[in-house]
Amino acid sequence: MTNTTSHDLIDQVLDPGSFISWDTAPVYGDISDDYRATLDRAREKSGVDEAVITGEGTVNGARVAFVLSEFGFLGGSIGAATARRIIDGIHRATDGGLPLLISPASGGTRMQEGTPAFALMVSITTAVYRHKDAHLPFLVYLRNPTTGGVMASWGSAGHFTFAEPGALLGFLGPRVVELTTGTPIPEGVQRAENLAARGVIDGVVSPGQLREAVVKIVDVLRPQTTAAHSLDAAAITSPEEPRIDVWDAITATRRTDRPGLRNLVGRLSEHLIQLSGTGDGRVSPAVIVALTRIKGQPCVLIGQDRHAQPPHADTELGPAALRFARRGVALAHGLGLPLVSVIDTPGAELSAAAEEAGMAGSIARTLGELVDVDVPTVSVILGQGCGGGALAMLPADTVLAAEHAWLSPLPPEGASAIIHRDTDHAPEMMREQRVSAFALREAGIVDTLIPEHPDAADEPDEFTTRVLCSVATALRDLASDPTKVGREHRFRHYERWAIEQG
Structure with a gap:
């Protein structure tokens, strides 16, 4: 050539x-x-x-x-x-x-x-x-x-x-x-x-x-624009009480037509540069990492793509996916940009290959880096928040959750199998374990809920707009109050939260 x-x-x-x-x-x-x-x-x-x-x-x-x-x-x-x-x-x-x-x-x-x-x-x-x-x-x-x-x-x-x-x-x-x-x-x-x-x-x-x-x-890297302040406050008003049962909410997040990370990325495409892998020979479609602007505010976006994971596709959230996410954390730190993390996963990969590649260690390192990174951070539980794969990308200065989103230690059916030796008790287990977005807000794990009218899958465009507006509002609020930002704030917050739970 x-x-x-x-x-x-x-x-x-x-x-x-x-x-x-x-x-x-x-x-x-x-x-x-x-x-x-x-x-x-x-x-x-x-x-x-x-x-x-x-x-x-x-x-x-x-x-x-x-x-x-x-x-x-x-x-x-x-x-x-x-x-x-x-x-x-x-x-x-x-x-x-x-x-x-x-x-x-x-x-x-x-x-x-x-x-x-x-x-x-x-x-x-x-x-x-x-x-x-x-x-x-x-x-x-x-x-x-x-x-x-x-x-x-x-x-x-x-x-x-x-x-x-x-x-x-x-x-x-x-x-x-x-x-x-x-x-x-x-x-x-x-x-x-x-x-x-x-x-x-x-x-x-x-x-x-x-x-x-x-x-x-x-x-994308030019200073924040005034567009960040042109937000529809009514569109991000948090619902006060649950409108559907916890199990119905979990079922809703499993709908194949529920909007996910790809909807956000599609809306941001004019101001978005995607990375393709870890930089050291690993790729995973289960995670997207990109430099972008959300309502005029530059940031790094890392997120779990529900449509690349089972049952929609064959790629599971494995060690390579979390390693890729950590590259996004490093990019945010390196450029001094806010970091936005999107959680939407049926769970981390369960296989011999994942174990040999250090699945547990990958979760631990991702969790630690999100706690430790010294830039403003916002995380969004967009739908399914199952197990360690979800927890790995949760820590942030501000945590948002969709109204029907949830977070649990195990897949609902797995939790039921451990306690009852069947999967029939999954709905009951999820109600008892306080996995819903409303319970997470009450426990102090989540700060703000993003409404669904009545369900995100029924209004994908409107829901996507509310998610982006909610993230932009959170980024703007963090930029205006440095006391609520960074690793020291996160250290104090999560230590205080542990004491309160005791």
Whole structure:
């Protein structure tokens, strides 16, 4: 395939005429005459003076910083001068408070410079994490080919990672792997499309589509707009008393036509960027993770997709799903954004594979990270809240629940089987165990109920609107009162709640 050059990328992603170079002439130390001649030939052949160019430009009018590899210059390899230019560019982006797009196309370390150049991957990664610690977006666009130390350091450190179609991406290139191990990498394994399907990267997009993605990300991350305050208060008035029996409510949440997370995502699609997996080779359709805006307020959304789980589909809420959700928690922390968690599951996966993959530990880690993350958090029990899989995504500064939603330690039929050795007593058990949204509010587990008129499945559009308005109101209220936000508030709240239950 034809390699996309740095200038091709500038032409297709930036607003015309907006690119401003930050580069100064590279300085080399004591190098051999042969190496100096090699550098001269590389400049003449590629038309650039080093293997990266840095600068800034605008994308749809918004300033964005860039570090772009030029594969035509010694295969995009990284030497000391290259590393210094990359680090200087990252620091300048950080100091300027700019989103940063890095686009490597590199075979890795420059072999003429050896181990000292190889170790500079640490220095580049340090600069990247300094940028991320400032809660500034770090976007990666992997071009063909990207391998070696670049792929194994700053090329895999993005908040969002995209790749160009057909790009060869991997720890080491296929020729090196085969010569080193004697075994070839199967065809297609190191291609962008396979890595996207495996959850290693977030998507495969052309340079033109990359512009659209950058525009959307920058737009979502702009400061909160006044639209967040244009809410219909009547639409989010909590019902005072139950209008149907607990078991009827549970049955309602199991309706196949009940609106779920997909309805929310569909409504937010104009301002939504979905991640595709954990970033380390795990995917699960049971969970959706996205950067979005809800009524003008930027946030990270993590949620359980009821329509991807049984009985609607075959994907269960397993360890990979919760690991994916934790990536969303990390993204919210990394960008300093509120986190919205949506709960709607018939339960976590029960299988030998789930046990061997650490199902219980995945629940524990997700639960702990939601308690510990130091950003405003809102959780919504949208329907079914069954067992540890639901509990894992519950902790928040503000907890909302749909009127017919519920939360229980086990599936209702399972609870009945334990006590009565049959499933016939499930309705009675659920009434006794105080699982309903109203009982949860009375116990202090839930703060606000979202009404259903008479049931969410009968009015999916109206219900979806009320959910989004309720979440937006909760986010707005948390933004206006810092004393009700963050890990210390959550620590005090859940400790106090435990004392009250005693």
